[in-house]
Amino acid sequence: MNTDRANAPVTGKHTVLFLPAGITVEVQAGTTLLAAARRAKVHLPVRCEGKMGCLMCKLQIVSDPPGVLPPAEGERRKLGASINGGTRLACQARVCGSVSAEVPEDPLKRAVRLQLERKPQEEDDFFGFNF
Ligand code: FES
Numbered sequence: 001m002n003t004d005r006a007n008a009p010v011t012g013k014h015t016v017l018f019l020p021a022g023i024t025v026e027v028q029a030g031t032t033l034l035a036a037a038r039r040a041k042v043h044l045p046v047r048c049e050g051k052m053g054c055l056m057c058k059l060q061i062v063s064d065p066p067g068v069l070p071p072a073e074g075e076r077r078k079l080g081a082s083i084n085g086g087t088r089l090a091c092q093a094r095v096c097g098s099v100s101a102e103v104p105e106d107p108l109k110r111a112v113r114l115q116l117e118r119k120p121q122e123e124d125d126f127f128g129f130n131f
Contacts, residue, residue: 010096014067017100018042033059033068033090033101042103050091052078057090060102067099 010029016036017024025040034057037044047054052074061068068088075092076083090101105113 010069010094014095015098016040016067016095017063017098019062019100019102021103027095029094029096031095033088033093033095033099036095036099037090037103043106044090044103045106046091048091052089052092055079055089058087059090059104061086061088061093061099062102063098063100065097067095067097068093069096 012029013026014029015024015026016033018037018040021042023040023042025036027036027039032050034044034046034050044059045056047056050057055078058079066086071079071083071088071092075089078089079087088101
């Protein structure tokens with residue numbers, strides 16, 4: 001970990017872009033991505049309210065540089081190797097620059113979407129249509 005960056009003063013306002021919705025919000029440096037998401041009215045599922053217990057607030061940092069402070073040891077331990085691929089806990093990641101973060105699709109919505117995408121093909125098969 002770059003200790004110089006970790007100890008650098010965190011100041012100013014920065015823009016956070018939540019994808020794929022394309023919603024942006026401006027927040028003070030040091031704000032967590034969870035607080036930024038709530039301010040932007042971007043839904044992130046949570047159960048533990050930031051205690052690193054539920055791990056439901058995972059998102060993917062896609063900006064480079066990331067625009068968030070490096071993870072503390074506790075977050076590193078919770079996320080394991082996925083943290084190297086840009087996965088962070090929104091309740092722990094604190095803004096220090098412009099951030100772009102990909103919010104994963106809700107698992108239930110994903111299941112419904114996949115079912116709906118699959119349905120026309122199955123209906124075609126059922127009625128013997130072959131387009
Ligand atoms: S809100 Fe539970 S781990 Fe982030």
